[in-house]
Amino acid sequence: xxxxxxxxxxxxxxxxxxxxxxxxxxxxxxxxxxxxxxxxxxxxxxxxxxxxxxxxxxxxxxxxxxxxxxxxxxxxxxxxxxxxxxxxxxxxxxxxxxxxxxxxxxxxxxxxxxxxxxxxxxxxxxxxxxxxxxxxxxxxxxxxxxxxxxxxxxxxxxxxxxxxxxxxxxxxxxxxxxxxxxxxxxxxxxxxxxxxxxxxxxxxxxxxxxxxxxxxxxxxxxxxxxxxxxxxxxxxxxxxxxxxxxxxxxxxxxxxxxxxxxxxxxxxxxxxxxxxxxxxxxxxxxxxxxxxxxxxxxxxxxxxxxxxxxxxxxxxxxxxxxxxxxxxxxxxxxxxxxxxxxxxxxxxxxxxxxxxxxxxxxxxxxxxxxxxxxxxxxxxxxxxxxxxxxxxxxxxxxxxxxxxxxxxxxxxxxxxxxxxxxxxxxxxxx
Amino acid sequence: xxxxxxxxxxxxxxxxxxxxxxxxxxxxxxxxxxxxxxxxxxxxxxxxxxxxxxxxxxxxxxxxxxxxxxxxxxxxxxxxxxxxxxxxxxxxxxxxxxxxxxxxxxxxxxxxxxxxxxxxxxxxxxxxxxxxxxxxxxxxxxxxxxxxxxxxxxxxxxxxxxxxxxxxxxxxxxxxxxxxxxxxxxxxxxxxxxxxxxxxxxxxxxxxxxxxxxxxxxxxxxxxxxxxxxxxxxxxxxxxxxxxxxxxxxxxxxxxxxxxxxxxxxxxxxxxxxxxxxxxxxxxxxxxxxxxxxxxxxxxxxxxxxxxxxxxxxxxxxxxxxxxxxxxxxxxxxxxxxxxxxxxxxxxxxxxxxxxxxxxxxxxxxxxxxxxxxxxxxxxxxxxxxxxxxxxxxxxxxxxxxxxxxxxxxxxxxxxxxxxxxxxxxxxxxxxxxxxxxxxxxxxxxxxxxxxxxxxxxxxxxxxxxxxxxxxxxxxxxxxxxxxxxxxxxxxxxxxxxxxxxxxxxxxxxxxxxxxxxxxxxxxxxxxxxxxxxx
Numbered sequence: 001x002x003x004x005x006x007x008x009x010x011x012x013x014x015x016x017x018x019x020x021x022x023x024x025x026x027x028x029x030x031x032x033x034x035x036x037x038x039x040x041x042x043x044x045x046x047x048x049x050x051x052x053x054x055x056x057x058x059x060x061x062x063x064x065x066x067x068x069x070x071x072x073x074x075x076x077x078x079x080x081x082x083x084x085x086x087x088x089x090x091x092x093x094x095x096x097x098x099x100x101x102x103x104x105x106x107x108x109x110x111x112x113x114x115x116x117x118x119x120x121x122x123x124x125x126x127x128x129x130x131x132x133x134x135x136x137x138x139x140x141x142x143x144x145x146x147x148x149x150x151x152x153x154x155x156x157x158x159x160x161x162x163x164x165x166x167x168x169x170x171x172x173x174x175x176x177x178x179x180x181x182x183x184x185x186x187x188x189x190x191x192x193x194x195x196x197x198x199x200x201x202x203x204x205x206x207x208x209x210x211x212x213x214x215x216x217x218x219x220x221x222x223x224x225x226x227x228x229x230x231x232x233x234x235x236x237x238x239x240x241x242x243x244x245x246x247x248x249x250x251x252x253x254x255x256x257x258x259x260x261x262x263x264x265x266x267x268x269x270x271x272x273x274x275x276x277x278x279x280x281x282x283x284x285x286x287x288x289x290x291x292x293x294x295x296x297x298x299x300x301x302x303x304x305x306x307x308x309x310x311x312x313x314x315x316x317x318x319x320x321x322x323x324x325x326x327x328x329x330x331x332x333x334x335x336x337x338x339x340x341x342x343x344x345x346x347x348x349x350x351x352x353x354x355x356x357x358x359x360x361x362x363x364x365x366x367x368x369x370x371x372x373x374x375x376x377x378x379x380x381x382x383x384x385x386x387x388x389x390x391x392x393x394x395x396x397x398x399x400x401x402x403x404x405x406x407x408x409x410x411x412x413x414x415x416x417x418x419x420x421x422x423x424x425x426x427x428x429x430x
Numbered sequence: 431x432x433x434x435x436x437x438x439x440x441x442x443x444x445x446x447x448x449x450x451x452x453x454x455x456x457x458x459x460x461x462x463x464x465x466x467x468x469x470x471x472x473x474x475x476x477x478x479x480x481x482x483x484x485x486x487x488x489x490x491x492x493x494x495x496x497x498x499x500x501x502x503x504x505x506x507x508x509x510x511x512x513x514x515x516x517x518x519x520x521x522x523x524x525x526x527x528x529x530x531x532x533x534x535x536x537x538x539x540x541x542x543x544x545x546x547x548x549x550x551x552x553x554x555x556x557x558x559x560x561x562x563x564x565x566x567x568x569x570x571x572x573x574x575x576x577x578x579x580x581x582x583x584x585x586x587x588x589x590x591x592x593x594x595x596x597x598x599x600x601x602x603x604x605x606x607x608x609x610x611x612x613x614x615x616x617x618x619x620x621x622x623x624x625x626x627x628x629x630x631x632x633x634x635x636x637x638x639x640x641x642x643x644x645x646x647x648x649x650x651x652x653x654x655x656x657x658x659x660x661x662x663x664x665x666x667x668x669x670x671x672x673x674x675x676x677x678x679x680x681x682x683x684x685x686x687x688x689x690x691x692x693x694x695x696x697x698x699x700x701x702x703x704x705x706x707x708x709x710x711x712x713x714x715x716x717x718x719x720x721x722x723x724x725x726x727x728x729x730x731x732x733x734x735x736x737x738x739x740x741x742x743x744x745x746x747x748x749x750x751x752x753x754x755x756x757x758x759x760x761x762x763x764x765x766x767x768x769x770x771x772x773x774x775x776x777x778x779x780x781x782x783x784x785x786x787x788x789x790x791x792x793x794x795x796x797x798x799x800x801x802x803x804x805x806x807x808x809x810x811x812x813x814x815x816x817x818x819x820x821x822x823x824x825x826x827x828x829x830x831x832x833x834x835x836x837x838x839x840x841x842x843x844x845x846x847x848x849x850x851x852x853x854x855x856x857x858x859x860x861x862x863x864x865x866x867x868x869x870x871x872x873x874x875x876x877x878x879x880x881x882x883x884x885x886x887x888x889x890x891x892x893x894x895x896x897x898x899x900x901x902x903x904x905x906x907x908x909x910x911x912x913x914x915x916x917x918x919x920x921x922x923x924x925x926x927x928x929x930x931x932x933x934x935x936x937x938x939x940x941x942x943x944x945x946x947x948x949x950x951x952x953x954x955x956x957x958x959x960x961x962x963x964x965x
Binding site: 217 | 540544548549633634636638639640641667671674678681682782786788790791792793794800809811812814883884885886887888889893928929932933934937
């Protein structure tokens with residue numbers, strides 16, 4: 001499929017760029033860049049986030065904009081093509097002169113735009129749960145770090161369900177690999193033996209799960225409660241759960257806790273085989289809270305479809321946008337350096353009745369919820385953390401990153417500071 | 431819930447039933463408690479009261495709760511079942527089935543259940559079904575009790591055994607008693623139980639035995655017996671696993687065949703490299719989705735409507751592609767490849783625009799879900815079995831069309847010698863269009879099958895296009911039998927490698943093998959013979 005990216009996508013992208021330039025000339029507006037794929041494989045997840053941002057911006061304008069100016073959304077389409085993400089980011093910052101960019105979904109797209117944001121000193125708000133091991137001066141991570149999703153989920157299974165044997169199943173790319181490395185180290189630190197951990201990776205879009213499920217079934221009949229911790233990526237999940245159901249494994253026998261299955265993904269599938277399986281997120285649409293109710297009704301009205309669902313990354317964008325707006329108001333300017341200083345410590349309400357605060361390491365505080373999938377595609381919360389958990393950029397369970405901290409406030413002002421050697425090295429650890 | 435509230439609720443319920451029997455009283459007490467339960471513990475207690483009452487309606491009510499179909503009304507705290515109505519829900523009383531009219535969606539809330547409660551409910555229902563009139567239901571309930579680890583049930587089971595007439599059910603009861611006795615503190619009973627469960631390959635028994643085999647508290651004889659029983663079970667399981675693996679391979683192979691067989695017509699017979707083949711499958715899958723949304727009340731039958739519809743739609747699109755684009759590019763394979771690749775992108779984005787980029791939900795009919803148990807411990811999933819049969823059927827039908835119909839004859843004539851065929855009065859361009867349409871239609875049929883296995887989304891086709899070409903090339907371009915053999919053998923091969931090497935490596939090994947194979951035998955497994963093929 002290489003011809004695809006070589007020939008067609010730049011064309012499509014060029015057309016899109018022309019469109020957005022055409023509408024971009026209004027005096028005295030603050031431009032906000034939206035960098036989400038509207039075509040290609042990732043469009044399934046990212047289109048929703050583009051719409052969320054448009055809604056947030058419209059909402060802010062209805063309230064009078066920011067600093068007395070109207071906000072203006074600049075939408076570009078990086079077409080699920082990682083190098084194109086970097087090009088489009090550069091275009092947003094250099095040509096469109098946006099004040100901040102909200103975007104990216106996959107880790108590889110974030111890694112692709114990272115040098116651009118650092119070079120041109122602009123701001124990126126990244127709304128998706130990710131593997132951690134990163135803290136950039138120019139990026140604000142409003143999704144969950146591993147300690148805000150994976151670790152609490154494992155704790156729940158271990159302490160509340162009594163799980164003794166673990167299957168770590170994931171798609172073969174950076175997020176599952178790093179997350180599973182952290183989880184494996186964590187499980188071992190809790191005294192789980194090597195023989196009780198099974199790790200399995202499958203290619204993207206894997207659809208033939210027969211033998212892997214049979215393997216899991218065998219692994220699970222060794223006399224100890226077994227659970228699957230799934231970092232299986234979006235599209236491969238449907239055949240995975242279908243096969244689980246067909247081979248007669250129910251959530252009571254071997255529960256599966258997933259980190260990438262949310263309301264949006266469930267709305268596209270037959271949920272019968274999934275009922276009772278678990279997911280760990282920082283937000284569920286079903287959470288009973290007045291801000292959440294208001295957000296949901298605003299969203300269904302905006303998208304003109306009463307059946308559309310909300311999900312965790314949407315909440316992350318909601319929080320990210322509110323934080324940025326507040327920081328801009330506080331700093332009195334959209335200048336990235338001033339906003340960076342102002343945003344640390346900013347607190348805004350999240351959608352689940354709590355408060356999200358931007359930490360000095362550019363991650364935020366989040367509550368963690370474990371939900372059981374219901375047959376209407378919603379989640380029933382069965383467990384939650386007592387309060388919010390601050391995001392930890394560098395995992396405490398990996399030997400290399402244990403001694404590293406991130407703090408963007410002076411005097412440290414470093415995203416990769418080794419407390420043992422007292423050195424601040426480049427921003428990317430690996 | 432506070433105690434006075436419970437009493438009040440119970441009283442409110444009891445008044446009309448003042449003359450009712452004790453069982454009925456207990457039942458309604460449970461119902462009232464369930465309607466106002468706030469926590470899962472409350473719900474469990476209420477369900478236990480309902481189950482304990484032994485009242486005839488208890489089982490039906492608990493099953494409704496287990497299915498997640500029980501609701502409470504927001505005002506009266508009454509248990510109801512719901513059905514979709516024009517505005518909100520039409521509700522009926524869950525106990526009396528009395529029609530209560532319709533209410534808004536937010537006037538009722540679901541009585542939620544979690545995994546723990548589901549497990550408890552299942553064993554409660556099993557307990558209620560122990561005297562069910564259908565022997566199969568009875569057996570299932572008894573095995574469920576066997577796995578409940580509730581030693582108190584032993585007495586009930588013994589009692590059942592003495593009155594049971596049906597031989598199969600008697601065996602089930604004996605097995606359930608033995609399974610429960612694995613937890614017994616009496617060493618002799620445990621030892622006897624181990625001998626009986628030797629014949630049982632169920633996961634529950636295996637985990638119990640594994641635990642016993644390494645249980646330091648158990649005596650030597652028990653441990654040895656557990657180890658020996660376990661190894662006997664494991665030998666049988668190993669044989670089953672081999673059978674199962676062969677089936678997995680054939681099933682994966684059948685999907686490859688189904689995806690490749692249409693391509694083997696367009697690529698193998700016509701020599702057109704059609705990169706939009708995957709998207710034609712996607713159209714078939716979307717047709718299934720549309721058919722299902724058009725007939726929401728007959729999901730079971732929808733697939734039989736979807737098959738001809740998908741064939742027609744994909745075939746029409748195929749013919750349009752052939753007439754519009756491919757026709758002008760015959761004998762220019764590279765340009766055909768690029769043009770059809772463009773078509774595939776256009777089709778993808780069209781679907782994305784019409785149906786949104788999100789996956790669409792295609793429902794699996796009940797007759798396609800689940801698995802059948804050939805012998806205890808060896809189950810075969812139904813959807814895979816049907817798809818295996820379906821792909822063989824499509825293959826046979828295609829062979830018949832090629833061999834015994836006039837169209838098939840013309841098609842073969844055009845393939846073998848175009849100029850001569852034209853000289854004999856065959857309208858070769860019409861045959862070209864129809865052949866392409868046939869290949870595309872079969873891709874549509876493959877799409878219907880895939881909609882039952884994987885996501886129905888704009889990217890569905892991309893996942894299968896590479897594999898399809900692989901199968902056709904390996905089998906020998908132009909040979910239908912080659913496609914069948916190569917698809918099935920590639921499927922079995924990758925399933926044999928997978929458990930040892932993992933899914934990613936299995937894919938790599940298969941590709942490496944293909945590269946080497948094509949070097950040695952460039953024409954595949956079943957090379958075309960004759961002058962046309964040599965040139």
